[in-house]
Amino acid sequence: MKNKQISAKVFTALAIVATIGISAMPRSQAVSQPPITPISTLTAQAPTNTWQNVRPIRSVEAHSGSVGAIAIAGNGQVMASGSDDGTIKVWNPQTGQLIRALTGHTDTIWGLAISPNGQTLASSSATNDGSLKLWNLKTGKVIRTIKRDLYVKSLAFSPDGERLAIGSWNPTARNAEIEVWNARTGKSIYSFQGSPQSNLMVAFSPDGKTLVSGNEDSTIQIWDLRTGKPIRTLNNGEAVRAIAFGQDNKTLISESYNQIVKIWNLQTGELISTPIKDSGTVFVNAVALHPNGRVLASALGGLEGTLNLFDLQTGNVINPLIGSFNVVSSLAFAPNGQTLISGNFDGTITFWEPQ
Incomplete structure (x- = not known):
């Protein structure tokens, strides 16, 4: 990323994807993974120096x-991982201990989303x-299985947990x-x-009144959930890798496969920031935003693992980790902000903490 001054005002209302990743599949089938969780606002006092030195504290053979x-x-009490091996596993993210394995799917897990109450x-x-399945996380039992003629590629719960958005390819x-x-x-x-072309991501606004879909044809579609009518379509310029709402319900961020981050005014459809360029020459595998709203983790594809940690207020790389770990396919910060979790191409899950 080029060093640029990125105003705190732009990112004050910003929520990037809290957990997102893709498995090793052709771009035509690439899947962005929910859930998208609104993040606390960025402040000038948000510390970044603690993430200047990061090391893996544990790695588990997961899939x-x-x-x-x-x-x-x-609430940070439970985590789910999905794999190309067709299994889902439920973990205690604080200890890295396996709680249970969920079996029933017979192909690559494309989408995962946990309801706001964690149940x-x-x-x-x-x-x-x-198929699409709903699971009781406390018991590990299937609540409902819905067989689809459509390929369900992205999932998101509404902020109140009452609705589930489904992005599919027919x-x-x-x-x-989108349903x-x-x-x-x-x-x-x-x-x-x-x-x-294929839908890659769906996201609810923090107030639950708007739904956005990011698509492989470079468009971002915005829908009014009070009327069921489209509001507008934005041209992102490249297949949409990640989308998320700002806390003000008026700001949207998008990141594309060519590593360009853009920030939009949803009321006008105008771009309200200079596009921010990630580093590297390959497409983005996964991104995650720290709960302080200031530290962005971005994993890039390629033969070597590249994981960049950015200070969004300055545009500077805090800590580049290159070639020292397996290629990362999914990322998430723990809600308490103390741990970064990566799902990797070799089937492992790594827990990272600042030193």
Whole structure:
């Protein structure tokens, strides 16, 4: 990233993806992983120096395939990981201890989302499975299985936990479809016609009134959930890797596969910041924002693992970690901000802490 002064005002209302990742699959099938959790506001006093020296405190052999999805409950008590091996595992993120394994999917786990109260997990799987499941995280039992002719690629719970947004690809019609369901009954509330190409990410606004979808055709679609009508479409310029709302419900951030971060005014559809360029020449595998709203972790693809930690207020790299670990496929900060968790291509999960 070039050193640029990024105003605190822009990032005061900013919420980047709290947990997002993709598994090793063609870009046409690449999946951005929810949930998206609104992050606390950026302040000039938010410390970054504690993340200048980071080391792995533990690594667990989690899966036999790439860990392409990580979701953490808002209370920080439970974490779920999903893999190319078709399994989901539930962990205590504070200790790294396995709580249970969830089996039932028969293909790559494409999407994971945990309800705000930490009681329900939503999961979706790839082509040969094509199902969406809701799990009781306390018991590990399946609440509901819904077999789909669509490929469910992204999932997100609304802030109140009452609704579940589903981003899908319809292989017959060859277009993206977005649905909003009643999370308790599985009944459809809204069905939106998506972009001509695959949907990669869905996100609710913090007030639950707006839904945004980021798409492979470089568009960002904005929907009014009070009326079920589209508000506008933004041209991101490149396939959308990550999207998230600001706390003011008026600001949106997007990051594309070519590592460009943009910040939008949703009321006008205008770009309100100079695009920020990540470092490297390969596409973004995963991003995560620290709860203080100032430290951004960004993992890049390629033969060597590249994990950058940025100070968003200055645009400076705090701590580049290059080639010293396995390629990262998913990332999340713990809600308490003390741990960064990476899901890796070799099936391991690594817990990082500042020294």
